[in-house]
Amino acid sequence: MDSRKETPEELIERLRQEELKNNPFGAFSDGVNRAEFGNSTGLFGGLGWKGTGIIILLLVIGYIIYKLLN
Template sequence: MSINTYLIRLSFMIMLIFGGIFIFRYVKANELLLDSLLPFAVAFLLLLSSVIWRKKMRQSGDVYMKTHNRTPENEREQLRQKELESNPAGNLRDAIDRAQIGTSPNGAGGSDWKSTGISLIVLIIGFFVVAIFLT
């Protein structure tokens, strides 16, 4: 995972945690807390800078990928073929593992950041609903 993706995910998580605390405290006790609002603002700035950085890197990366005719899928396939050539016995073990648990690209690449974020939001909303109904 690139550092840019890590920073974007980190900023989303910080915004989600501290923004949720801020909203929860505001709804529950009608308090505006700066100790929750300031980390949210810092995470928002981190998100903006990471998105701008990603756009600039993607523009320069697109030029490289187009000139060298490379895509992430082609790179992954080349790495897999190189590994199969260098370690033929590992291919048998990989085949057994894939038969038992499925292929690793399908397992790891099945959920993207959007579905992960949506499931986290649903969990947090469910927590708030349960907390409200139990009090």
């Protein structure tokens, strides 16, 4: 194993892969639940705080423009 520390994203992915090996039907259930209820982890997990802030800012600006035009 590398001497470097594992990032949180790498840790989450490693644990997810181990869970897939140990319980494939549990992973299916997780996928169904994510599709039904939504999951922002995939969207915001890899962006970091700057990317998340930009998305939120764009949503707020879009909402303001929408309200001004109606």
